[in-house]
Amino acid sequence: MTLFFSQLINGLHVGIIYALIALGYTMVYGIVKLINFAHGDIIMVGAYTAVITLVSLNVPPVVALLLTILVCVIFGVTIERVAYKPLRSSPRISSLITAIGVSMLLQNTALLVFGAASRPFPTIFSIPPLRFAGIQISFVTALTIVVSLVLMLLLQTFIKTSKAGKAMRAASEDYNTAQLMGINVNNTITLTFAIGCALAGIGAFLYVMAYPAVSPTMGSLPGLKAFIAAVLGGIGIIPGAMLGGVVMGIAESLTKAYISTQLSDAVVYGILIVVLLVKPTGLLGKQTREKV
Amino acid sequence: MKKRSIVTMLVALALILSAVVPVMAEDVIKIGGIGVLSGDYALYGLAVKEGVDLYVKQVNEKGGILGKQVEVLWEDTEAQASKAILAYDKLSEEVVGLIGGVLSGESKALAEVSAEDGMPQISPSATAYDVTTDRPNVFRTCFLDPFQGNAIAKYMADQGSKKVAVLYDNATEYSKGLYDAFKARSEELGVEIIAAESAAYGDKDYKTQLTTIMNASPEAVFLPYYGADAAMILAQANELGLNVKFYGADGISDIVDYVADKSLLANLVYTDHFSTDADSQMAKDFVAAFQAEYGKMPTISFSATGYDAAVVLLSAIEKAGSTEKQAIVDAIKATDLTAVSGKITFDDHNDPIKSAFLLTFDAEGNKQYLTQVDP
Incomplete structure (x- = not known):
């Protein structure tokens, strides 16, 4: 039984990182209906920032984390302004292709600048695993889960109560009407990208703490998984992204532990297919009537 | 335009002839070295080359084998099997034995053509199992996975x-x-x-x-x-x-x-395959000679297996007492000697029966030699 709980916690660790990244996908999709495929590569940008500031510039971890968030936000906002904003009134497929292009641009630039070999990420905390009712939880796992939960709560409160959050919800509900009501939709969209990328920056830091290797293509896999998590939970819905990520992480971990390693992706995608067949809008998705 | 191409051809012919003439001289024994010497895997081929060249130099300083000096003719495969075969066609008339290839793929291609001629071939680094299968003339000095x-x-x-x-x-x-x-x-x-x-x-x-x-x-x-x-x-x-x-x-x-x-x-x-800290006298001498020759440590273990391939091939030629291919192959098969990477004999599949080096690291990440194991 303790083994089962240990595996559950392993799954929660992976899942909550997926969830953190998935928030960026889902928030952006909620407002501009764009699947930002470059989001995974923001993780890579964050990871390189973290490793460079920590190892080459030798700054304390907290400063490195803040710099990582800052760089990710700058990248995210710049990408939004340069690549997506000019296309806002074009067909959706144009922005989608642009997003894929931006993703390739980021990956290949990193390849050019840093080379293909992966860099090790230093150990920040040398704290032995915590014992909790017979279950061992590694410090990084515990930290990741706590930090992510706090961030999600903060995000929920921000969106529910603040004025900017209200603007975001309004823009996501009806873009044009929100504009008519005097909401600066452009600024709201930029803010959405900034928040998504800040979360991705923190996600990147937590990700490389758990998987200490930084390489140009490292963002694709967590990016893809997070995107699936967002769709699973219902894309555009913030609690859905959190739920989707956690469900995926736990499904992956339990499949690896009790069924077969090779089947773990198959099981995750299988769950996605079943959910989409039964409830096409995702786990927490609401049926919306087509606006005429 | 036509005239110029004829002139070019004549010059080329003259060059080819001048290159062929010295081969007729009978006072050197030539062996071929075929492997990847440029590109992504060049590191391995160059390590092999350094090992082989070092041993050949040592042999020549002591008067060579069968009273003749030894010369190694190197050809680059650029990691392509087709280039390995071209290299073989180029060398097969002049050399009495081959060291190579370096990678498993090129070694297999090479083994296929060398088997037709019964050309003695020793790969210092091909670890894929079937390189030597059904090819009595092909050997290797590295162990398999x-x-x-x-x-x-x-x-x-x-x-x-x-x-x-x-x-x-x-x-x-x-x-x-x-x-x-x-x-x-x-x-x-x-x-x-x-x-x-x-x-x-x-x-x-x-x-x-x-x-x-x-x-x-x-x-x-x-x-x-x-x-x-x-x-x-x-x-x-x-x-x-x-x-x-x-x-x-x-x-x-x-x-x-x-x-x-x-x-x-x-x-x-x-x-x-090798450790620079191995305790045998032969390994110590090899490391010292390698450092003296190249000014660096033989950290890539294929330098040692390359050196050993040269040791096995030249000792076999010496023992065979001739440069006849079948005699050399038989002598290689009967190899029983202690080389740099340990004692070498060959099994039925022409793989070496030798020992493995066990290594670990110290707290700074430097390699530490532990022991040798005979499984």
Whole structure:
């Protein structure tokens, strides 16, 4: 039984990182209906920032984390302004292709600048695993889960109560009407990208703490998984992204532990297919009537 | 335009003739060296070349073999099997034996054509099993992947480990091959594999498998992985608090570049083809001579296996007393000598029966020689 709980916690660790990244996908999709495929590569940008500031510039971890968030936000906002904003009134497929292009641009630039070999990420905390009712939880796992939960709560409160959050919800509900009501939709969209990328920056830091290797293509896999998590939970819905990520992480971990390693992706995608067949809008998705 | 091309052809012809003429001289024995000397894998080929050239130089200083000087003709394959065959066609008339290829693929292509002529061929570094299969003229001086699995099982048994675990990648031939050999040998030696977990290729998250392994409480864990993946596994094992001995094979030797916290490596033991700290006199002399010649340590173990390939080939020519191909092949087959990377004899499959070097790391990530194992 303790083994089962240990595996559950392993799954929660992976899942909550997926969830953190998935928030960026889902928030952006909620407002501009764009699947930002470059989001995974923001993780890579964050990871390189973290490793460079920590190892080459030798700054304390907290400063490195803040710099990582800052760089990710700058990248995210710049990408939004340069690549997506000019296309806002074009067909959706144009922005989608642009997003894929931006993703390739980021990956290949990193390849050019840093080379293909992966860099090790230093150990920040040398704290032995915590014992909790017979279950061992590694410090990084515990930290990741706590930090992510706090961030999600903060995000929920921000969106529910603040004025900017209200603007975001309004823009996501009806873009044009929100504009008519005097909401600066452009600024709201930029803010959405900034928040998504800040979360991705923190996600990147937590990700490389758990998987200490930084390489140009490292963002694709967590990016893809997070995107699936967002769709699973219902894309555009913030609690859905959190739920989707956690469900995926736990499904992956339990499949690896009790069924077969090779089947773990198959099981995750299988769950996605079943959910989409039964409830096409995702786990927490609401049926919306087509606006005429 | 036409005139110029005729002139070019004449010049080319003259060049070819002038290149062929000195070959007629009978006072040198020529051997061919074929391998990758440029591109991504050049590191391995150049290491082999340095080893071979060093031994040939030493032999020539002592008066050569059969009273003649030895010359090595090198050809670059650029890691392509087709170029290896071209190189063979170019050299086969002049040389009495071949050292090469360096990579398994080019060695196989080379072996196919050399087998038709019965040309003695020794690869210093081709680890794929079937390079020598059904080719009585083809030998090698490096050990094969399964051999390392055996060596690690033997070492674990010697260390008194009774219950061990394995984490392997069942999508790569290297990892799977090592695991299969390890499993068979450890069963014979009474070492029980209490957990065997596999991971999907390219996976980054090994915590699930490591948790299962930790739950079985093994005394040691075998990781048949390359350095980058193994670095990820060691970091996650440390995070989970799994503190046991870890074992790997030659592919893991570049792990130092992928680990930030070098002290993790102190728990890792792996097999290699050679160690610069080996205690035999021959190995010590080799390291000293290599340093004197090239001003660096022979850190890539294929320098040692390349040197040994030259030792085996030239000793066989000496023993055969002639440069007749079949005589040399028979002499190689009967090889029983101590070379730099250990004692070498050949089995039915023309693979060397030799010892493996066990290495570990100190807390700064420097390689440390442990012992030699005969599985």
